Amino acid sequence: MRGLLMVVVAIVVGCSASTSEPQGPERPEAAYLGPVGGPDLMHFREVYHFDNLGEMIATSQAVIVGKVRAVEQGRVVTYDGGDTLTFTNVSIDVDEQLAGAPTGDHVTVELDDRFTGYAGTPQPKWLDADQTVLLFLTDEVPSATAYQPLNVQSIYRVDAGARVVSTNPEEHDDLSQQLGRMTFRELRDSVLALRARVEAGEIKPQRAGPPSTE
């Protein structure tokens, strides 16, 4: 019942906005996991899932704030049987490093289709040129040639009102929703505050993949 009420409220608010604001082409926040308007046609089991910000910081090799400079096709890797993975490279000018080892003024982040979307769908808004983003990155992915995002919880856009917007295509994720309600200043300060606890070893990184059975 509460869910239905929220749907109705959301529709009323949305329709109120639609009758008073000019319409224009909009980029989606999250990667489409299927054709626009159709069902999801891509799903995945990720090697990380975070319930709290501290663990995501501890698992990152770099947490950065920066601006998107360029997006271009990256490497295409062919595996046995002809299966391929195609990456997209994003060039980012680093404005501030919030945690992790120094990256320098510029980083390249490579993305697979979890982050860019199903073939032919619109590019997510966070990949627009000059967009400010806050990223939790890893450089420990075997055979990767650049940083990669930790998972779909690890990419946030900063909008014109200095608010944080989650780009997670998976719905109902508590951490993404929690961070997506923050202002940029609040999230930045939270990362900096938790960084000390990570560096002190109070918060441990998450292990990638299934739990060890040893």
Added chain:
Amino acid sequence: MRRTFWSCVVATLLAILPVQSVIATNLMGHRAGYDQYVTVSKMFLTSQMAWAVDFNVSQNWNPTDINSSGFVWVNDSGTESDVYDANYSGTWSGKWTCLDFDWSVCKTAKVQINLTYGPYTDLQATSLVCEEMGHAVGLAHREVNYSSCMKRPVCWECSFLATHDTDHLDAIY
């Protein structure tokens, strides 16, 4: 302005209500192929993953109205569930992608099992294959506390679909 507003509300409600009933299930809105025979290809799989695919077909699919007996090919791509495994470069363990979609039917799809984060126990391998092949036949994740490979957060000890999932498969095949 007022008429436009209420038209928008009514139209949106009419459009959303049927969708809400689908979201309440963990069906994604597609099925694999046009009939109940779901084809699978085991593409250069390691022996463990080939076994996990056979396990999933016999233990999870065939007890439902899906019929996949005798429809598993080896190294023949273009099926409704081409399964590959490799040391992929990415922070994921398994992935399903529909490659050829026709309205509510996925005609060709691939399942990728990432060996980078292994070795997997047999239980973990069957859990992973069960989930990705579950997507292939139309199941989504389900964020409730139940014993199923489709569960979120991930259940690495779950090698089987739950009755909730198999009831859905019976309904669409």
